[in-house]
Amino acid sequence: MLKFEAPSGAKVEVTLSDYSTSCDLMKAVLRAIRQGGVGSKIPENIQLSDLSKLTNANLQDLGGFADAVIDVITSKEVEELIFKCMERCTYKDERISRSTFEPEDRRGDFLFIAWEVGKANVRPFGSHLTSGLKNIFQQKKDDSPKS
Numbered sequence: 001m002l003k004f005e006a007p008s009g010a011k012v013e014v015t016l017s018d019y020s021t022s023c024d025l026m027k028a029v030l031r032a033i034r035q036g037g038v039g040s041k042i043p044e045n046i047q048l049s050d051l052s053k054l055t056n057a058n059l060q061d062l063g064g065f066a067d068a069v070i071d072v073i074t075s076k077e078v079e080e081l082i083f084k085c086m087e088r089c090t091y092k093d094e095r096i097s098r099s100t101f102e103p104e105d106r107r108g109d110f111l112f113i114a115w116e117v118g119k120a121n122v123r124p125f126g127s128h129l130t131s132g133l134k135n136i137f138q139q140k141k142d143d144s145p146k147s
Helices: 017-037 050-057 062-072 075-086 104-126 130-142
Strands: 001-005 011-014
Touching: 001 017, 001 062, 001 104, 017 062, 017 075, 075 104
Parallel strands: none
Antiparallel strands: 001 011
C-alpha cells in the first residue's frame, strides 16, 4: 500500500488493483502513446539510460514525451481503467469514485492522484525491463562478428 498527501493536503491510500486490471491499464497507456505517434517525436539524442534525467528537463527538451503524456491523459480507455484501479484506493478515508472529484475544490487533486495510481499499477510490469534490455543489448554486442 502506498500512502501520500495530495496537493490539497488530503490523505490518499493506494492499493494495487488485480493483475488483469493493471495489465489492461499498462496496455491502454502503451496504445495511447503509440497512437499518438510519439516514436517519431522523441529527440534522437535521448537514450533509454537518460529516462531518469527527464524529470529535470525543460518542456521543450521533452519533445514527444510531452505529447505522450497528453495522449495518455486524453485517452478515454486509460481514464476508465484508472478509475477502475482507484476503486481500491481512498481519498480522505473514503473509497475513490468519479463523485470523489465532483466538488470543484477536489478537482485539482485528480491528475496528481491519477498519475500516482497509474504509476503504482503499471510500474511492476516494467520493474525488470531496463536490466533485461541491457542484457539483450549486451548479448547482441558480444555476438557481433569480431574483426
